[in-house]
Amino acid sequence: MKTNIYVLCGGKSVEHDISLRSASAIMNAIDREKYNVYPIYITNEGVWCNLGLLEEKINAPDELRRTTSSTVSFSIGEFLTKVLNNSEKNLVIPALHGPNGEDGTIQGFLELLDIPYLGNEVLSSAVAMDKVMTKDLFSKYNIPQVKYLSFRLHSWQENEEDAYNLVENEIGYPCYVKPSNGGSSVGISRAENREELKSSFKEAFLYDRKIIIEKEIVAREMQISVIGNNHPKASVPGEFIMERPFFDYNAKYIDGKLIPVIPARLEPGVSDKVRETAVKAFKILNCHGLARVDIFVTDENEIFVNEVNTMPGFTAVSMTPVLWGATDGTTYAELIERLIQLALERYNEKKVIVNTR
Structure with a gap:
């Protein structure tokens, strides 16, 4: 059947x-x-x-x-x-x-x-979706990440000037303002001064009641796909050639100008460290099935985890399937089948849990 x-x-x-x-x-x-x-x-x-x-x-x-x-x-x-x-x-x-x-x-x-x-369960999905919660959790486990602040809508509305002053004193310019919950760069803005910071706050609060502000660093962003349940493995890192300060929604899905570089241009030791960090982040969030971990790498080869996407884009040309094709030759159809089997494996593991006394 x-x-x-x-x-x-x-x-x-x-x-x-x-x-x-x-x-x-x-x-x-x-x-x-x-x-x-x-x-x-x-x-x-x-x-x-x-x-x-x-x-x-x-x-x-x-x-x-x-x-x-x-x-x-x-x-x-x-x-x-x-x-x-x-x-x-x-x-x-x-x-x-x-x-x-x-x-x-x-x-x-x-x-x-x-x-x-298929994919991640309740807790890992919820935590990874909330950028602030993810970063707070990563801080506990010493996962390297850029400096950040977060604000709730009501506290910003009660005293906007205090919020802007805190960002300027603790983060500085340029910085990025993002909805805490969201993806595909929707609602994200880059601010270089007070006026841009104000408009960025307003834009981000259109999409969430909690926002995050992150310090800008000069780095390239790597994307790593992690797949598995009990023994997750990381793909080779990939990256996009940057044509602008950051990729907004239009750059990702409308302009069609993203140029992927796979494997990413990294020294072998740095590539290994990036992959190890991606698997560590996957495990900390208790992920299962799949996730895409985005990691910044500076010219000095410092690494900073940006975020974890628990249901990344999955078109035939999306990073996740393309990365696995470059890693071990897995085809798109084979990857889907692999993820289906991981879902069934996880389900069967949970079925043995005792729910009565």
């Missing part, structure tokens, strides 16, 4: 469109001889839409979009009663990026349903 794979895509997130790209590539690569594939499109309002058994490959991500007058609760109930077949083998791939998908919310829902799912 084939296993049913339900691929969740879209979502109530500013990274909605990126999710559709990742989901399209994933579904096209899944082995149809082994699996039945069911796309579940989630609208910007959070309503679930069942697209039925996928018979053909997806030509364009927009083919997954649907409009509906249903409600969130009714649509989820319909999925549970009319779509999900509990008498068969099932697995969920939450191909969702950002809040309401990558932050532990959907993972908690799937845990309650007792369904195996």
Whole structure:
């Protein structure tokens, strides 16, 4: 009997469109001889839409979009009663990026349903999604990272000048202002003076109630994919040729001007240290399945962990699959199968946990 794979895509997130790209590539690569594939499109309002058994490959991500007058609760109930077949083998791939998908919310829902799912669990997803929580945790384990401050919306509203003064005294210019929860560079700004700092605060607070301010360092950013459960392994590092101070949303997904360099231009010893640090960060966050760890490397070969992405972009040209192709020759389809098996392995391990006395 084939296993049913339900691929969740879209979502109530500013990274909605990126999710559709990742989901399209994933579904096209899944082995149809082994699996039945069911796309579940989630609208910007959070309503679930069942697209039925996928018979053909997806030509364009927009083919997954649907409009509906249903409600969130009714649509989820319909999925549970009319779509999900509990008498068969099932697995969920939450191909969702950002809040309401990558932050532990959907993972908690799937845990309650007792369904195996690809990727990280509740805690690792939630902590890694929150940049401040991640950095606070890394500080405990002496993971190298740039100097940072964080602010909550209410404290900034109560005394803006104190916030700006603290940033100038503790961080200085230039600095980066980011929503604590988010991805794909949405809401991130670079500030070189007080006026830019003010506008950056306002921009970041549009996307979250907590923000983080980081000191700028002169460095190249490496991206490392880590895959595994109990014995995670790191890919070779990759990097992008920088054409601007930082890559915003347009640079990453619209302009099409990113030029990847894989393997990254690093001395062998530095490359090894970067990979070891990526695995350490993965373990500290209790990750499972996959994650992409972004690490800065200076001209003096100092390293600083930037962030951990627990559901990185997954198109055929995204860093994660490309990195593994360069590391050990793993194809995109083989990588998807490997992640599916890791999800089942983790699920079966948890099934032996005793829940009664």
